[in-house]
Amino acid sequence: MSNNKFYIQLPMDFSYxxxxxxxxxxxxxxxFSVENEQIYFPLEVEKxxxxxxxxxxxQRLWIEILKGDDLxxxxxxxxKTYILDWLDIKRDLTDFNKxxxxxxxxxxxAKRYNGLRLIxxxxxxxxxxxxxxxxxxxxxxxxxxxxxxxxxxxKVVVHEERKFYLFPKAKVIAQxxxxxxxxxxxxxxxxxYLTGVAQAIVDGKISKSQLSKMPYEDAKVELIKxxxxxxxxxxxxxxxxxxxxxxxxISDVGLHNAIKFQLGQKDKPTIEEIEKMALxxxxxxxxxxxxxxxxxxxx
DNA sequence: TACCAGGATGTTG
DNA sequence: CAACATCATGGT
Numbered sequence: 140m141s142n143n144k145f146y147i148q149l150p151m152d153f154s155y156x157x158x159x160x161x162x163x164x165x166x167x168x169x170x171f172s173v174e175n176e177q178i179y180f181p182l183e184v185e186k187x188x189x190x191x192x193x194x195x196x197x198q199r200l201w202i203e204i205l206k207g208d209d210l211x212x213x214x215x216x217x218x219k220t221y222i223l224d225w226l227d228i229k230r231d232l233t234d235f236n237k238x239x240x241x242x243x244x245x246x247x248x249a250k251r252y253n254g255l256r257l258i259x260x261x262x263x264x265x266x267x268x269x270x271x272x273x274x275x276x277x278x279x280x281x282x283x284x285x286x287x288x289x290x291x292x293x294k295v296v297v298h299e300e301r302k303f304y305l306f307p308k309a310k311v312i313a314q315x316x317x318x319x320x321x322x323x324x325x326x327x328x329x330x331x332y333l334t335g336v337a338q339a340i341v342d343g344k345i346s347k348s349q350l351s352k353m354p355y356e357d358a359k360v361e362l363i364k365x366x367x368x369x370x371x372x373x374x375x376x377x378x379x380x381x382x383x384x385x386x387x388x389i390s391d392v393g394l395h396n397a398i399k400f401q402l403g404q405k406d407k408p409t410i411e412e413i414e415k416m417a418l419x420x421x422x423x424x425x426x427x428x429x430x431x432x433x434x435x436x437x438x
Numbered sequence: 439t440a441c442c443a444g445g446a447t448g449t450t451g
Numbered sequence: 452c453a454a455c456a457t458c459a460t461g462g463t
Contacts, residue, residue, distance in 0.1 A: 274445040280461050281444080326459050328446075369446050393444045432444075 154254025332367025
């Protein structure tokens with residue numbers, strides 16, 4: 140059983156504690172859990188489900204398989220790939236930090252959160268669904284809705300009397316009705332958007348691999364064709380799932396508030412003002428907004 | 439109590 | 452084409 144524990148070598152400027160802080164931002168998170176600075180989450184690889192624990196030792200992120208079939212070398216590689224993507228471990232932040240240092244607004248954030256990675260959502264359907272769920276409601280309520288969806292329609296893994304959930308499959312969400320989701324307090328429009336997107340994925344009309352071959356602008360156009368996906372949601376998915384470094388949901392109210400606080404102003408900035416201040420951020424706009432979001436986390 | 443939430447869509451003027 | 456209503460409900 141020596142095959143159930145392996146590790147990823149971490150770059151110097153990786154801050155496990157800042158990443159953990161982001162992962163801990165809601166007590167209602169249901170797709171992973173953080174305890175004693177360890178991250179627990181289930182992952183489906185090659186049709187079998189593994190329960191994984193991550194923990195940190197200097198310059199190493201250890202991966203331990205707590206539950207699941209025997210791991211092949213292929214499966215092991217898949218799990219590593221997933222984690223590298225999720226925590227954006229391979230990203231070289233040298234240029235980002237260099238740019239941030241010269242930027243009045245960013246400098247304190249980049250210093251305070253040095254080594255923070257843009258925590259992603261590798262699962263395409265989950266990323267889109269989370270964008271839809273988060274539209275126009277406060278984050279606490281959004282987490283509550285996601286939890287209800289996941290706990291009712293996602294696969295569950297039980298380990299030491301604790302339940303761990305996977306995000307529901309597109310095939311399952313595509314079949315849901317108002318009778319299923321209205322009692323969980325999803326709005327009629329969110330239900331339509333969620334099932335519609337899931338159906339589009341089932342039908343092969345859109346996929347992560349297809350989008351990944353397109354330039355940012357084209358991928359954004361494709362996403363916006365989906366009912367319920369506007370500019371904000373498209374950019375959200377492009378930054379959290381497709382890893383486009385210049386995806387920038389500029390209309391985001393969280394961003395507006397974060398900039399307001401950072402500038403110590405009474406009013407939120409206008410879109411035009413943000414566009415102007417974002418000029419030097421080119422190449423790293425998704426990282427910039429992520430750092431601003433991070434600054435909103437209440438201790 | 440009113441107003442704001444990590445928006446998007448359909449309608450109206 | 453810009454302004455407005457609507458969605459649904461929790462948080463403050």
